Amino acid sequence: MRPSLDDLALDTLFREAHTAHDFLDEPVDPATWRRLYDLLKWGPTSMNCQPARYVFVTSLEAKSRLVPALSDGNRDKSVRAAATVIVATDTRFYEHLPTQYPHSPNACERFAANPDKARETALRNATLQGGYLILAARSLGLDAGPMSGFDNAMVDEEFFPDGRYRSNFLVNLGVADPQATRPRAPRLAFDEVAEVL
Template sequence: MRPPLDDTALDIAFREARTHYGFRDVTIDEATLRRLYDLLKWGPTSMNSQPARYVFVTSLAGKSRLLPALSEGNRDKAREAAATVIVATDTRFYEHLPSQFPDSPNARARFADDPARAADTAWRNATLQGGYLIVAARMLGLDVGPMSGFDRFMVDEEFFPDGRYQSNFLVNLGEGDPASLRPRGPRLAFDEVAEVV
């Protein structure tokens, strides 16, 4: 086994990580967003399927398209954040399997011929990749505020009108305003949620 990361890294990624509800007026350049993707892409997915797709909404024009789909309580958060990422699912992710999972020559057909299996695999793994995005952003020094309060159908109509991609959840990125933090909620204990068999 490798030695564990030091406490500073563990604090950044998890123990001291917080959901930010407000952000300072600081921008994120495209190079940082590319660096973020270049880190999160290494997180494992089933059959290396990589079904997540990302829209980094940073411009005023982009935000004006996104904000109407958000619940009232989420609009200011997204307006203030340097970027709001739409984490979406590619419903035809399997088209990339011949190059991304060449060990299984029939991988593409397995999903193309079974829409229910494809949808289940895509949703699960795109959600997992969204989690990687959150942790990777924190490791790069960004503050994060994931959100689910939005009209998915409005977002899909506005950003993915051909129907291939489907929005899953949103993640605000930027420099968080410490004044926006709420008291940290408790976490369930190991014995409440887990067992070793």
């Protein structure tokens, strides 16, 4: 077994991390978005399928395209965040499997022939990759605020008009405003949610 991360790392990633509900007007170097992806891409997905696609909405012009699709409570904080990431799924992710998962030469054809299985696999694994995005952001010193309050159809029409990608959820990234940080909500105990067999 490898050694555990130290307490600072565990606090940064989990114990002291909070959902960011608002952001300070602090710029983030655009190179950070590539650094973030270069970390999250190593997180495992089934068959190395990597179906998540990311749009880093950073400019005021791009945010003006996104804001109409957001619920009222998500608009201002998304404008103030350094980026709002649209975490989407590639409905034809399996086209990359011949290079991403060469161990199964007919994987592409199996998913192409089973749209329900492809949709289920894409959503499950893209959501998992969105979780990796949050952890990668925290590891780079950013705060993250994942959100569901938006109109998927509007986002898809505006950002993915060809229909290949479909929005899953959004994540605001930047430097959290400490005045907007809420007290940590309780978590369920191990015995309430888990069993060891």
